[in-house]
Amino acid sequence: MAILKIIKNRLVKGIVDLRREELMPEIEALGKELKRVINRRFRGSFHLREVDTGSCGACESEIIATTNPIYDVQRFGVNFVASPKHADALLVTGPVSRNMLLALQKTYEAIPGEKFVITLGDCALNGGLFKDSYYTLGGVDKVLKVDLHIPGCPPTPTEIIKRLLSLLIAPGEI
Amino acid sequence: MNIREEFKNKYQIEPITVNTRLEDESYLTVKHEDFIPACLALHKLCHSPVMMMFAEDKRKTRSCYRLNTAFYAANTQHWYYICLDFPGADQEFPSVAKEIYSATLFEREIWEMFGIRPEGSPDLRRLRLHEEVWPEGYFPLRKDFTPPPATGRTGQEYNFIKGEGEGLFEVPVGPVHAGIIGPGHFHFTAAGEPIINLELRLGFTHRGVEKLMEGKTLTEALKLCECVSGDAAFAHSLACCSAAEKIFDLTVPARAKLIRAICLELERMYNHINDIGGIALDVGFSFASSFASVMKETILQLNDSISGNRYLKGVNVIGGVTKDINERSAAGLIGKLKTLNTDLKGLEEILFSSASFMDRVDSTGILRQKTAEDIGIIGLAGRASGLTLDLRTNTEPYRLAGFKPIVLGTGDALARLKIRLLEFKQSVQLINSFAGQLASGALASIPAGIKEDFALGAVEGWRGPVLYWLKLDSNQKIERCKITDPSFHNWEGLSYAVQGEIIPDFPLCNKSFDLSYSGNDL
Numbered sequence: 221m222a223i224l225k226i227i228k229n230r231l232v233k234g235i236v237d238l239r240r241e242e243l244m245p246e247i248e249a250l251g252k253e254l255k256r257v258i259n260r261r262f263r264g265s266f267h268l269r270e271v272d273t274g275s276c277g278a279c280e281s282e283i284i285a286t287t288n289p290i291y292d293v294q295r296f297g298v299n300f301v302a303s304p305k306h307a308d309a310l311l312v313t314g315p316v317s318r319n320m321l322l323a324l325q326k327t328y329e330a331i332p333g334e335k336f337v338i339t340l341g342d343c344a345l346n347g348g349l350f351k352d353s354y355y356t357l358g359g360v361d362k363v364l365k366v367d368l369h370i371p372g373c374p375p376t377p378t379e380i381i382k383r384l385l386s387l388l389i390a391p392g393e394i
Numbered sequence: 395m396n397i398r399e400e401f402k403n404k405y406q407i408e409p410i411t412v413n414t415r416l417e418d419e420s421y422l423t424v425k426h427e428d429f430i431p432a433c434l435a436l437h438k439l440c441h442s443p444v445m446m447m448f449a450e451d452k453r454k455t456r457s458c459y460r461l462n463t464a465f466y467a468a469n470t471q472h473w474y475y476i477c478l479d480f481p482g483a484d485q486e487f488p489s490v491a492k493e494i495y496s497a498t499l500f501e502r503e504i505w506e507m508f509g510i511r512p513e514g515s516p517d518l519r520r521l522r523l524h525e526e527v528w529p530e531g532y533f534p535l536r537k538d539f540t541p542p543p544a545t546g547r548t549g550q551e552y553n554f555i556k557g558e559g560e561g562l563f564e565v566p567v568g569p570v571h572a573g574i575i576g577p578g579h580f581h582f583t584a585a586g587e588p589i590i591n592l593e594l595r596l597g598f599t600h601r602g603v604e605k606l607m608e609g610k611t612l613t614e615a616l617k618l619c620e621c622v623s624g625d626a627a628f629a630h631s632l633a634c635c636s637a638a639e640k641i642f643d644l645t646v647p648a649r650a651k652l653i654r655a656i657c658l659e660l661e662r663m664y665n666h667i668n669d670i671g672g673i674a675l676d677v678g679f680s681f682a683s684s685f686a687s688v689m690k691e692t693i694l695q696l697n698d699s700i701s702g703n704r705y706l707k708g709v710n711v712i713g714g715v716t717k718d719i720n721e722r723s724a725a726g727l728i729g730k731l732k733t734l735n736t737d738l739k740g741l742e743e744i745l746f747s748s749a750s751f752m753d754r755v756d757s758t759g760i761l762r763q764k765t766a767e768d769i770g771i772i773g774l775a776g777r778a779s780g781l782t783l784d785l786r787t788n789t790e791p792y793r794l795a796g797f798k799p800i801v802l803g804t805g806d807a808l809a810r811l812k813i814r815l816l817e818f819k820q821s822v823q824l825i826n827s828f829a830g831q832l833a834s835g836a837l838a839s840i841p842a843g844i845k846e847d848f849a850l851g852a853v854e855g856w857r858g859p860v861l862y863w864l865k866l867d868s869n870q871k872i873e874r875c876k877i878t879d880p881s882f883h884n885w886e887g888l889s890y891a892v893q894g895e896i897i898p899d900f901p902l903c904n905k906s907f908d909l910s911y912s913g914n915d916l
């Protein structure tokens with residue numbers, strides 16, 4: 221039954237993917253470029269492990285939004301993975317609550333080989349609104365060397381994709 | 395009810411003072427020996443759990459701590475507080491948690507933040523200042539707090555409740571989870587497949603929000619509220635604004651009230667659809683989840699188009715709103731909502747016609763009404779278990795729109811899913827009605843004068859009541875701000891709901907509650 225409904229829905233609505241170029245031309249152009257770079261430098265897949273060190277949750281919401289069918293970053297080769305062992309980079313949100321310090325370090329160490337650290341959201345840059353707190357360390361760079369920051373509170377999915385591209389395109393970053 | 399009479403005749407309690415300055419709040423200061431009986435009396439009279447319990451450090455001016463315990467009488471929409479002043483040197487107060495379970499977490503919070511001990515409390519473990527990193531003897535919410543010289547590696551550990559017996563094993567999960575989600579530690583004890591106990595350890599996103607609030611101006615505070623729990627940014631800032639508006643005796647213009655209500659419902663909608671998709675994803679139904687995520691994105695873009703922010707940040711100011719909804723954007727909004735409503739019906743059909751999906755959610759993760767009532771579950775999760783509390787009931791502009799809370803009784807994941815579906819459709823109707831009432835008028839009133847006072851702002855966010863208790867000092871800076879997100883009440887509900895379920899059903903149960911880490915941890 222469910223499958224009939226799904227087919228009906230698809231016939232009525234058409235395939236969202238095929239209308240992407242008209243819906244969000246900016247994303248399409250960025251994505252093509254991103255895919256080209258990822259193909260060249262990471263053999264087709266760039267894997268991120270996300271760690272929340274005390275974010276308010278909106279940054280996570282926008283990261284998840286990049287994977288919805290409208291942006292769908294997976295098709296450009298960007299993937300979010302469950303295990304740090306499978307990751308090329310660490311994506312960190314939040315001002316680093318003291319309670320998360322150990323978990324952040326351990327996750328970083330668990331990523332094999334050379335790795336990127338990407339911070340996302342104003343909190344992760346310098347603690348943002350929480351920088352004067354007794355319980356935050358005030359930014360990820362107090363703990364790890366950061367390669368790229370994606371600014372915003374929270375950054376939009378388009379912004380996230382743009383910044384990822386700028387990181388991967390810049391030569392000599394690794 | 396006349397609370398003074400009621401207390402005297404029924405319970406032989408005579409409050410020292412009764413402060414009824416505010417229309418919908420009464421503060422009853424009681425004698426030390428009357429404290430517990432008075433709390434119990436209100437608990438019964440109001441049929442309310444402890445909605446909020448918090449301390450104030452008044453040692454500098456009055457050499458005492460003040461303890462406020464709040465109950466809500468839903469039938470009269472009135473908040474009652476039992477207040478107890480006790481000398482700063484005592485550092486002890488009688489534990490309410492011994493009698494009323496819903497006070498437990500609040501007392502643990504007061505103990506770690508103020509270093510005042512609930513005498514006789516069943517549980518004094520720390521909530522947010524983790525034993526592993528925070529040394530003993532430093533209490534952040536005391537006015538004379540100075541940070542410890544060093545933190546980290548204290549050598550202490552948290553005592554999880556241990557199950558013992560043949561064949562029992564423990565499964566620790568977190569704080570970093572597999573998905574893109576907040577951090578928390580879940581400690582399962584399982585006997586074979588079924589979970590016999592789940593202990594939650596949260597606090598990983600603690601950022602010291604309440605301390606940061608102190609000394610801030612209202613404008614600064616408003617910014618911070620929007621970052622307490624990002625997916626409820628609007629409800630949080632609205633609660634903060636309404637507290638401030640009560641302090642300043644401000645009347646919010648009708649137009650602003652409607653715009654606020656529209657935004658509040660939009661926030662409910664994008665979160666509900668997010669969870670509907672999340673529940674589908676957690677049983678492996680990825681089509682439905684992708685479908686829902688497109689709907690969520692549509693609402694976020696809608697938010698952006700009417701307020702300039704996908705999460706409705708920056709809409710609220712003290713006294714009203716900054717963003718207007720003109721006729722054209724209202725028409726656009728209503729058109730979009732119509733499509734979304736049709737989409738939702740399609741999604742609902744897809745979900746409910748899938749036998750394997752229904753098999754997973756039906757009667758999974760049951761939270762019984764009695765349990766929910768006893769542990770003080772509120773909001774959406776409460777309504778799924780038959781509790782009727784919804785702060786929108788009988789308040790404007792909801793009354794005019796004919797609002798009735800949606801209550802189901804089975805308390806399982808399916809009930810929590812259905813409530814979301816029903817509330818989504820209800821929100822569409824409500825927004826239609828609100829948009830239809832938008833008459834021209836001012837967007838905000840300006841606060842005037844200097845007020846050294848306190849008040850509570852209470853808003854039914856999408857998870858449930860978001861409470862801000864605000865107190866201003868003579869410089870118009872914040873002296874104390876107590877924040878309670880419904881997640882603080884409801885996480886406990888999850889640990890009861892999963893008992894007897896198998897660990898693979900945990901993600902589903904968790905998503906059906908979808909509580910906030912950051913709202914809980916502050």
Ligand code: SF4
Pocket residue numbers: 274275276277278279313314340341342343344348372373374621624
């Ligand atoms: S940067 Fe903003 S949106 Fe992101 S976690 Fe911090 S407060 Fe939340």
